[in-house]
Amino acid sequence: MTISADEIVMNSEFDIINRYFLRSAHNASLGIGDDAALISCQPDTDLAISVDTLVASHHFFPDVEPRSLGHKVLAVNLSDMAAMGATPRWVTLSLTLPKIIAHDNAWLAAFSSGFFALADQHQVELVGGDTTQGPLSISVQIMGEVEREKALRRSGAKLGDDIWVSGFVGEAALALRYLQQKTMLTAEAAASCLPALHTPIPRVSLGRALINVAHSAIDVSDGLVADLEHILQGSQVAATIELDHIPCSSRLKDKLSEGGADYQLAIDCLLAGGDDYELCFTVPENKRIVVTQLAQQVGVRLSRIGKIVPGEGLTVLNNNRDPLIFNKKGYDHFLD
Amino acid sequence: MTISADEIVMNSEFDIINRYFLRSAHNASLGIGDDAALISCQPDTDLAISVDTLVASHHFFPDVEPRSLGHKVLAVNLSDMAAMGATPRWVTLSLTLPKIIAHDNAWLAAFSSGFFALADQHQVELVGGDTTQGPLSISVQIMGEVEREKALRRSGAKLGDDIWVSGFVGEAALALRYLQQKTMLTAEAAASCLPALHTPIPRVSLGRALINVAHSAIDVSDGLVADLEHILQGSQVAATIELDHIPCSSRLKDKLSEGGADYQLAIDCLLAGGDDYELCFTVPENKRIVVTQLAQQVGVRLSRIGKIVPGEGLTVLNNNRDPLIFNKKGYDHFLD
Incomplete structure (x- = not known):
């Protein structure tokens, strides 16, 4: 050498x-x-x-x-x-x-x-x-x-708004758990989710297109639940989202349906994984068509996952429409 | 407890x-x-x-x-x-x-x-x-x-400009060498120079006052020689400065006159010490009175230490007006 x-x-x-x-x-x-x-x-x-x-x-x-x-x-x-x-x-x-x-x-x-x-x-x-x-x-x-005065803030969500999220959630967290040997993936599945962790795609065009459309927005960096809760606190509203409306890859869907140890891991990835860099945003119900057009225009999948409602806090409904109980509320650098 | x-x-x-x-x-x-x-x-x-x-x-x-x-x-x-x-x-x-x-x-x-x-x-x-x-x-x-377009840049020095520096140079470096036990100071001398290291005073009012007065400016963070050389390179000129015109405390003056090991240490502090956060700037000769008035106005001591001259590089003249030979050209994080 x-x-x-x-x-x-x-x-x-x-x-x-x-x-x-x-x-x-x-x-x-x-x-x-x-x-x-x-x-x-x-x-x-x-x-x-x-x-x-x-x-x-x-x-x-x-x-x-x-x-x-x-x-x-x-x-x-x-x-x-x-x-x-x-x-x-x-x-x-x-x-x-x-x-x-x-x-x-x-x-x-x-x-x-x-x-x-x-x-x-x-x-x-x-x-x-x-x-x-x-x-x-x-x-x-x-x-x-x-x-000026058009920026998307966390504090603008209104009662009745739909809650949307871009892309897939939980992929980066799944890739991290695979690298930490906390879960198994086929070589093909690993190759598919690792880019979400290593080279995330920031949704810049989507953010620009949401000006004058969305009432509020945040990027999912700490985890979907934790980040959506920032919008709720900032806007002084509550929300209900449905687990099976949260967009995720077939890899994560498989783990969700398998039951057992990996079910909890998949729930964690989806709700509290973080590192997604997707946008979560709220839009009045009467603009659903606008959002759908906009998804095509910027070439990003957009999924409607829930509603802004009166009250306080976030409720996640499971597939039976029962409130899901979960602990981990997102990544905090000092409490892990 | x-x-x-x-x-x-x-x-x-x-x-x-x-x-x-x-x-x-x-x-x-x-x-x-x-x-x-x-x-x-x-x-x-x-x-x-x-x-x-x-x-x-x-x-x-x-x-x-x-x-x-x-x-x-x-x-x-x-x-x-x-x-x-x-x-x-x-x-x-x-x-x-x-x-x-x-x-x-x-x-x-x-x-x-x-x-x-x-x-x-x-x-x-x-x-x-x-x-x-x-x-x-x-x-x-x-x-x-x-x-707009009034900022003080490193690239504006002109032939014939006077070179000025604010406050005292080398105090923070002396304090550091004292804490590293590389030199001795009386308790009183230590107490006088330690604030230069720990709580430097940024020369914000002076900088503002130099707009429309100075041709170029830099703050002394890497050491007087290294930072002045940034002006010379940026402006494609040379300079001569005089060692005994560089403003320093009586503590450093004592070490400069003592000879021996501490003489070299004092030279290093003065020319290559860094962490000073004083301003070094160049001003046309016909504005000397303006600079003197400005020193009173902002309450900061300003010292004229040399001239911008044609050519390349920096010459430091010692007390006999001979060029001083020195090695250390300022602090570099990767070469120490």
Whole structure:
């Protein structure tokens, strides 16, 4: 085995930025390389701002494929823009790297290629950031534009609204439990659900299309129940959803119908799995046709799972329309 | 010893945000609590954006007083706004906490009080963030407003400009070397220089006042030589500065005149120490009186340390006006 020149090169903080992250500014007045970036906002827009940090061993396996990691750290932030109905425009990236990764050019190249592939797809510009030494952790701050006072908030749900969710729920959680060897999957089933965990697709076009249609929206990152409850608390309403209306893959449906140990695991994935990055939103009943058209327009499956009702809290009805009792209400970093 | 109720309470991610970081939005259309914050930029301004992450054991001692840490993590970001001449307005905070700190209410209260004391002083609003579990690391993203096309950039230095620096340089580095037991200080001297390390004062008013006065500016975070070289590279010019014009405390002056081991340490502190958060800026010679008036106006000592000249690179002249030879060119996280 030979050690290539690349592998023994020592990267300085500036080398890492210059080699892997420096691009000329297009949407920004001033990009990477000064004390701050400069951007000009459009008039009549609000700027939507969000930040999400992924920490090794807590949010991802330390040996995760770096190209996927570069994708995912941006995807989870794009998903926050989607949930506001905003067009993502600019990001900053704060990379904390152990020395061994800071000097691993293959890792850095793969990470940045995953990051920029998704950024380019959404015409999002990296305008700043920093690179520090320490345990692997990546923080992305995202900024997007949304028509003034039109953003989709958690607090807008109204009595009688239908509750909708995009895509499939529980896939990422199922993939995680498979990697943790908590459940078995065929090779084919594993291959089908792992991308939901590693390279989630943020629903940016859907979020934009929901402006003037949805009363409220959130992205499903903590788990369907926990995130829907954020809407209920924000809007001071209650909701009823039906378990068998929650969209999920045949893999998860099989586990739900098998009974036994995997039934509980499937319920957990579906209701409290998190890491889905689908949108959950509420729309008045008289706009069902609009939502159906919109699903075709953006090419995303949309499922109606329940109703906003008076009162407090969330009721999940099982297949017999009895209220389901469950414990785990979503992922909390400090209580797991 | 008794364990108080507070000390055994388990904090969830939401508890931490609600108890220590949630405040009502004043400058923002929507603050903490949704998928993103919403802000409205003033017309005819650019938005300046910067991010800085502090990692335990790399940027601060893990047992640092949490109130100071809350101050410092905001101060280093305010300093980036100062260097652009921007008025800081909004921040997001990404906190990665080990479990033991996440459940230490005294730590969290002290950290947030240090953070908000400085935020209030500058009327800066915390609009979002996240809280995750992992090795202690804190990332702040700051946004500020600056008159369109008026921001102070690194690239604006002109031949013949005077080079100025605010306050004292090298104090924070001296304090660090004292804590690392690399040098001795009297108790009184230590007490005088430790605040420069723990609770630096960002030069926000000075930065604002330098708009339309300075051709270029940077904040001294990596070390005077390294940061001034960023201006030289950005502006494609050279510079000469004089060692004995660099403003420093009597403590550092004593070490400079003592000779021996501490002479080199003092030179390192002065030229490559970093963590100063003073402003280094260039101004045309015919505005010397303006700068002097401005120093009085904002109550900050300003020292003229050299000139922008044709060519490439930085020359530091010693007290005999001979070029000084030195190695360490500032702090780099991956090469130390």
